[in-house]
Amino acid sequence: MKLGFEHTYAALPARFYARVEPAKVADPQVVIFNRALATELRWDPDMDERQAAALFSGNELAQDSTPLAMAYAGHQFGTFVPQLGDGRAILLGEVRDRHGVLRDVHLKGSGRTPFSRGGDGRAALGPMLREYLISEAMHALRIPTTRSLAVVTTGEQVYRTEALPGAVLTRVAASHIRVGTFQYFAARGDQEAIKELLDYVIDRHYPEARDAAVPALAVLEAITARQAALIAEWMRVGFIHGVMNTDNTALSGETIDYGPCAFMDRYDPKTVFSSIDLGGRYSYTNQPGIAQWNLARLAETLLPLIDADEQRAIELATEVIEGFVEQFETAFLVHMRRKIGLVSAEDGDADLISLLLAAMQQAQADFTLTxxxxxxxxxSPIEDAALYELFTAPADIDGWLQAWRARLVLDPQTPAERAETMRLANPEFIPRNHRVEAALQAATAGDMQPFHALLGILQRPYEQQPDAAEFTQPPPPSEEKYKTFCGT
Structure with missing residues (x-):
């Protein structure tokens, strides 16, 4: 069977990757298959289930597949690791979707590779279903993200703190090139490889940079703009990535790697969900600064290609990296204006938004529900009563509501237009952590019904779904202290 794979990354020199094949598994069974995404990839959405299980477990390879594990390095929680790479993932190839865009097809949990660093290369069912659910929810929220095509159980167990059912996820991405990919070659002083990688990134993601006076600088500018836009999108919905290492910063501008991630319930800028982020490095409020820090690490690898004069190269790159702050703040302010129903701009808008967030933090009000x-x-002001319920007392928000309504008078929208602006900016449904865990626990025990029900709700996040009203609610106090884990 041929799936129309192309192999542009495999055409790069051999030191960019390791040729590998997925490990065979005992009894592959399809748990979930994304028919809509299969259609986007121009594949049969009604693919035979046994064939899908064989292909997306790695037990069989398409005739035109050339599997490989990609090499990369990365800063993990600020500490540089010169060799990471795909330790439990394999790139099967690239597919040109129905829009002509080249997209990677990637198995995760498919066995050991030369980059496994002592790991077993496997994955458990729960974390793979979690990535499927969260990535598809992010897609429905209109946030750039990798997508999930399939989860296949292996009929084998993996051992973490306990024995768990094994699984393989098939992930689809604009590409899997990361800041850490450039760092891998920079750590080895391999300037030739950095130039080849830059040319590849230009061809695949930023062709407009080819004709720029300094292509490397133009690429850095473009990646910076995409990262600023992406982090602003995360912040507008209360998403916390949890592990913003440079090896998890995709140069395409997509969200990648859904390990210790979660959505904030009560608004607290210092919120952290990752069990290993003891210092709060990747807290909600730190995400813009960390993104800028990661971009600075990318810039360091590109300096020789920006200018032969190192000092001049540093000055040019620094100007780009410093520009991230304004780009992020501009994008975030646009989002937040829409969240409070504004399409016009006034000088006091940022202060008005800051006052609302401060009131939310003081009252520990739920971010999404607010x-x-x-x-x-x-x-209608009649609805103020429902808003008051999220705050300790009406006085906590009453003054802000008066200032807000005075500002609305200056905005050109009609009430109906404003309602639509806010509907498209404020999701009714996010992957509430307690709901996600309940669905995953049921799925791991063999009952996929709660998972499918939750997925269906999250695929329409901006719509009112009266039958699913309970899914808008925050967790009970007993489930508020939520922690996520890497899943490896």
Whole structure:
């Protein structure tokens, strides 16, 4: 069977990757298959289930597949590791989707590779279903992300703190090139490889940079702009990535790697979910600064290609990296204006938004529910009562509501237009952590019904779904202290 694979990355020199084949598994069974994504890839959405199980477990390879594990390095929690690479993942090839865009097809949990660093190369069912659920929820929220095509159980167990059912995820991405990919070659002083990698990134993601006066600088500018836009998108929905290492910073501008990630319930800028982020490096509020830090690490690898004069190269790169702050703040302000129902711009808007967030933090108000209820209050002051319920006392938010309504008078929208602006900016449904865990526990025990039900709800995040109203609610106090784990 041929799937139309191309192999542009495999055409790069051999030191960019290791040729590997997925490990065979005992009894592959399809748990979930993304028919809509298969259609996007121009594949049969009604593919025979046994064939899908064989292909997406790695037991069989398409005739035109050339599997490989990609090499990369990375800063992990600020500490540089010169060799990481795909330790449990394999790139099967690239597929040109129905829009002509080249996309990677990648198995995760497919066995050991030369980059496994002592790991077993396997994955458990729960974390793979978690990545499927969260990545598809992010896609529905209109946030750039890798996608999930399939999860296949292996019929084998993996051993973490306990024995767990094994699984393989098939991930689809614009590419899997990371900041850490450039760092891998920079750590080895391999300037030739950095130049070849840059040319590849230009051809695949930033062709407009080819004709720039300094292509390397133009690419850095473009990647910086995409990262600023991406982090602003995360922040507008209360998403916390949890492990923003440079090896998890995709140069395509997509969200990649859904390990210790989660969505914030009560608004607290210092929120951290990752069990290993003891210092709060990757907290909600730190995400813009960390993204800028990661971009600086990328810039360091590109300096010789920016200018032969190192000092001049540093000055040019620094200007780009410093520009991240304004780009992020501009994008975030645009999002937050829409979240409070504004399409025009006034000088005091940033202060108005800051005052709302401060009131939310003081009251520990739920992030998503606050904006959802505010959307209703925009249509009628009668709805203020529902908003008050999120705060300790009406006085905590009453003054802000008066200032907000005074600002709305200056905005050109009609009430109906404002309601639509806010509907498209404020999701009703996010992957509430307690709901995700309940669905994953049931799935691991063999019951996929809660998972499918939750997925269906999350695929329509901006719609009111009266039958699913309970899924808008935050967790009970007993489930608020939520921690996520890497899954390896």
């Amino acid at each position: 904006f959802s209820k505010l959307s209703r209050a925009a249509q």
